Amino acid sequence: MTDRYTKAVNSGFTQTLAKKLGLPRPAVLRRYRAGDSLTVGPVLVVSDGASKADADAIAQTLLGWDLDVRREPTDDVRWGAVVLVLTEATAPTDASEAVLATGSVLRRLAGNGRVVTVSRAPADGDSPALSATRHGVDGFLRSVAKELRGGATGNGVVLTDDVAVDDPSVLGTLRFFLGAKSAYVDGQLLRVGPTADGVPAADAPEPATDRPLTGQVAVVTGAARGIGAAIARTLHRDGATVVCVDVPAAGEALAATANAVGGTALQLDVTAEDAGERILAHARERHGRLDVVVHNAGITRDKLLANMKPGQWDAVIAVNLAAQLRINAALLEAGLEGLRIVSLASTSGIAGNKGQTNYAFSKAGVIGHTRATAGLLAARGGTANAVAPGFIETEMTSRIPFATREVARRIPSLAQGGQPVDVAEAIAFLASPAAAGVNGQVLRVCGQHLVGQ
Template sequence: MTDTYLNLVNTGFTKKLAKQLGLPRPAVLRRHRPGAPLVPGPVVVLDDAASEKDADTVAQQLLDWDLDVRRHAGPEERFGAAVVVLTEVASPEDLSAPVLALGPVLKRLAPGGRVVVVSRPAAGATSPAAAAARQGIDGVVRSLAKELRGGATGNGIVLADGVAPSAPSAVGALRFLLSGRSAFVDGQLVEVDSDAGELPTDWERPLDGRVAVVTGAARGIGAAIARTLAGQGATVVAVDVPAAGDALAKVANEVHGTALQLDITATDAAERLLQHVRSRHGRLDVVVHNAGITRDKLLANMTPEKWDPVVGVNVMAPLRITDALLVSEALGEAPRVVCLASTSGIAGNRGQTNYAASKGGVIGMVQASAPALAAAGGTINAVAPGFIETDMTARIPFATREVARRFNSLQQGGQPVDVAETIAFLASPQAGGINGRTLRVCGQNMVGR
């Protein structure tokens, strides 16, 4: 679906007119293009005095990626990104110097630039002052993200105590958040729980050799996920209902994968899925529970016919299939399960009690299933999209759709590929230290967190 307003205020005469009239001008986002620079300019690395050692580690990693790295911001320099390392802050007073040093950098941040803050969780602090400082960083990240312009984003990486900035998932999260792959991830904190994971030999194809199942793959976000995983090296099993057979076959052929027509709510769905994977591919490394439906209605008018199918498809089917996979011998050595939640499951939405129950349920499922996946050498996480430009959102009435598009820090809807890129990151070897988490892909919606 095309955002006509975004195109108008960024091209030709209407761009100039919008500027003269002071109209909101959402930027064209910087998305991943093979061969494009990781960031659009030099990267400055800032820190508080106590975090200097970790900041040096981060700076060296950036140098290893052939980036132009600065440890201090010159008065006239323009930057593609800023990384602020605050892993050792002990008091709210420690935030003053590095955060205020970041302020002038934001004025000279390139369009599509990135700000990434690296910190520790408040829960692990050894004193009230340290906890206050760490929690304060959360507020800094979410607030500065709302101040950025030109399609720039601000996010954080929260390293569990004992996890070094050089851990695979810390490095992987840093590269993801700096890159165009995170275009619609804004105002979020990626929590790294452990040193697990493995850095890829090829950052363009981290999923080489992996076999991935994507449910609901015939169209929209599911088709984008299948294409993105395949583009990063995975062999894809595209799954959807028999009624979507032609579209499903088209996607499977496009990504050089296999198609499986399957109603995931059927009692034998998990058995049929496992049989297909074993016979065609031998094992399964990645499962993306994307299939989902809506049956919106105010709760006062809700019926079982509208409630039960939504819960059945959106959360009960992923629960049953994941349980079956865990007791099977089909999973690879480091399996990844990624589920589609929604910002509706976090903040709620009028007329969507059934949908919010199912997507909130997905988040609960992910949290509770994390130990079992860890025991199997893997991870389970969720992605919670906000307003994404799909056929489903195209059916929203015009005025409501326009408000929903602009109601985030980036002032636009995301694209299916934005969700797909985030899922691909969580499915990758370098995300092995992220488990039981939900990452929003919403442009920093002005609802919930």
């Protein structure tokens, strides 16, 4: 599961040779380590004139996070991040000066730097000019993200329903995008709305909290190895007590994961009719509560549709989609307050993929049920979101033929595959109280892969 090419062109003699030959050099991505600074350098906050008050509020927050914050571009700084605030722009020309100011410093954006836009979502009743402006920010962000180099990324925080820029969920999303936890999230726009009913924004913790899941109990399905094990470790790091779920055949690996995170193991086939009830009973009996459910369990049975057997189709739908629906129904029936559900989708469910009609159906279905479930959970202060990984370096992807694997690695803007921890970091964010205003969304963890963009 190692990208040997990326490692080679960033170290030793092969690094020098790669430079001389002009070979592509994917950057070594900066991932989260406790104690590291949030950004790799000073943060420039720019805005259009009408959005100055919002930009001032964001700058004050960033100062409270012990960041070096500047309001004017200068030539003597290696910038760690640029935050472009366009929340009050109402016409396309309003954004011009701030956008060009952003462009003027991109050559001095540090490796693993960040560009983050803060804007508002289009809404019914917008004037044509306002709608054009708000959609324009989206296109701008996705495009500038493709221009960045050296492991730098660009992402956008999109406010809905008149949410203020100092809302805890807005700030939590901004912090996620600025930091190393979003290393493989690139070219994405995440909508942030009002905090779910029953969870007042004033009760949400500060986005800078190191262990935002302290006191929470989280269930992770498919936790024995790979991405599931990484999710369990990351949720534990953030303070959660973790219930690790996997099939009995994976019992030994499951126990190892549970022991490593100080949690409990539940051997369970998620396709069982009573899987939801058993998960809830285990969490309550062993830990007294259930706060987070991560639907990670999944399988592939790839075949061209013309060659696909009924069992290959049915197995994928049963594990990847029907099981999630059944478990969610049981949890909704239980009436849990403040429950956060995060489901694993896939870029294949967004753009499709040859030989994966069953898998793409199931993952698109995950996106569908996430959006439909969001409103049901919001009524009790909960949320439902999905994470859509692209090419992630796992045991499964290591079995892909070499040439196909290399193409998949180099297509994203970041020119490399992601790591299981990249998916885990996105899930941990969406499971945290800081994301209380993010509901019904799909966050891609794909290095800005071409598909579905």
